[in-house]
Amino acid sequence: MSNTLSRPTIRKGLLIAAAALAAVQIASFGYVSSASAAAKSIVITIDGNVQSGWTSAAINGTTYLPVKPFAAALGATLKWEQATKTTTLTQGARTVKFGINSKSAVINGKSVALTNAAALWKDGIVWVSARFIADSFGAQIALDGTTSTLAITPRLHPYVSDGKQGYVNVFGETVIAPKFEEANDFKEGLAIVKQGGKYGYIDIQGKFVIAAQFNEAYDFSDGVALVVNDGKSSYIDAKGKTVLTPEYDEAFDFSGGLALVRKGDLFGYIDHTGKEVIPVQFEDAFYFSNGLAGVQIDGKYGYIDKTGNVVIPATFQHVSDFSGGLGLVQAEGADGEGSFGFVNTKGEFVISATYGQGFSFSEGLAAVATDGVFSYVNGKGATVLSTKYEDVGDFHDGLASFEEGGKYGFINKKGEVVIKAIYDSVEAFDKGLARVITGTTANLIDIKGKVVAQAKPPEVAAPETPAAPAAPAATTPAPAK
Known part of the structure; x- marks a missing residue:
């Protein structure tokens, strides 16, 4: 653990995007009843960056996002097969394949069941469960009800x-x-x-x-x-x-x-x-x-x-x-x-x-x-x-x-x-x-x-930080981190 009350490391910062917050309207599908589709504003962030221009849909308690911009924001490439209406997302060595309205998906060659999270098709756009796709690529996802923010964090x-x-x-x-x-x-x-x-x-x-x-x-x-x-x-x-x-x-x-x-x-x-x-x-x-x-x-x-x-x-x-x-x-x-x-x-x-x-x-x-x-x-x-x-x-x-x-x-x-x-x-x-x-x-x-x-060996460090004011002395020795 770092030293007791040590001064914060001046390593030139935690990246905080300065994009202005934009309210993103939740769009209900034409065939979704008003009882199952929410109608309120939500802000979507990917790794802290606000995704302006996105729409989302809340269907039967599941948040859906358009797959194309979502995949790009996660660093995944998209392949669409028109004949079978199947989407394949690839991120490095990881692949996720699913069909429209299918109750299952294939992740790295293994079939997994989808519970109320099947991909949907509307007006030429494939909509996917935000949680399913985030989980599939190891991203973290959290909905803050107080700020109506859906925060998705890729974990690389x-x-x-x-x-x-x-x-x-x-x-x-x-x-x-x-x-x-x-x-x-x-x-x-x-x-x-x-x-x-x-x-x-x-x-x-x-x-x-x-x-x-x-x-x-x-x-x-x-x-x-x-x-x-x-x-x-x-x-x-x-x-x-x-x-x-x-x-x-x-x-x-x-x-x-x-x-x-x-x-x-x-x-x-x-x-x-x-x-x-x-x-x-x-x-x-x-x-x-x-x-x-x-x-x-x-x-x-x-x-x-x-x-x-x-x-x-x-x-x-x-x-x-x-x-x-x-x-x-x-x-x-x-x-x-x-x-x-x-x-x-x-x-x-x-x-x-x-x-x-x-x-x-x-x-x-x-x-x-x-x-x-x-x-x-x-x-x-x-x-x-x-x-x-x-x-x-x-x-x-x-x-x-x-x-x-x-x-x-x-x-x-x-x-x-x-x-x-x-x-x-x-x-x-x-x-x-x-x-x-x-x-x-x-x-x-x-x-x-x-x-x-x-991982990086101990001797490999991040870019050297300019000298910071001296940190208060630790009350006990701390292990190297």
Whole structure:
């Protein structure tokens, strides 16, 4: 697990598309009764990117999407056989074949039953169950009823073969052939790859969208990405066009419409036009989350809003980004650094600062320790899982790492060991897979512990990050991740 209250890694960002949200009307088929077809707006996102111009249909409780744009967004090619009205989708080594109104489909040569999810035909368009197609290609799908958003996340992971890097799905099947010197995770539809000693960006089909031309390149955030050539930093848009060249000693990702910048030893924030909306004045600063950003003033930490106003006074030894509506803070103790607790966006303690160690919330739980042994609490501070471990990780994909006897494995939210502690170090699960390391060998495993592909070796890193302000010291040593 990462160090207690360590500063967020400034790795130029989580890719957040800046496309404007567009309400997408659910279209009912002509032969579908009003009782079975919903009639409300829904927003569809693929890997965080809003899919404008799409229509969808809710039929008997199943969400349907037009297959052609859906397949393209997942990186699959489509073949239509008119004579048999059969569709075949291919994504790397994976194929999914189905017919109109058929009660079954064929995935990689094996027949699978379809329950209320048969493909439909209307006005020359093939409509498919969003969940069936997403599941078939290992994508994650979730409907947020509060925002009427159907979020679909392809789950592709970098892997290694014969010294080159490509991408596999959660089943371990090759989706993009290993042909790159370096490959990084997909963020909002694009991934940074290295070819010919330079970095560029590819789409989910493995095609270069922005040619490999940069000495350094970082993930997109708020529709732009930071790139560096000849020591000069610039922000580019998704087509590779330079949109902003800030004159600072260091620039970081955009988050919530603002980017962190450094001049000398002080930090401030700029907007997308390059305007310095929060003057450079802080000794340390974090990204925005939940509308707030942690900053250091006169040696202590607090939080500011997007106008630069201090909304939570700087009275803490350390703070973290907000997660799950709560921010992890370290109170001041008699000898300086005190215990850990959690505050809301008003600065009120929701969970008192009584813990010797603490980590941010993930999947509704936060790891905290008293007397060196970890447990997990919910958002109200109630202990929901006690462990016997002195080193644990956050929950991701329902699993958290733990250390026992100098080795690492994974437990579920009941505390049951799902993957035995046999690895020298592990990383958190992300999009269905986790990287585990034994000696100099790295592999990708699924949530059952099965090795699905060879991963980047420990010495292979993502593009080097410009130096960030020093992170607060860990209270205990943490394993290399």
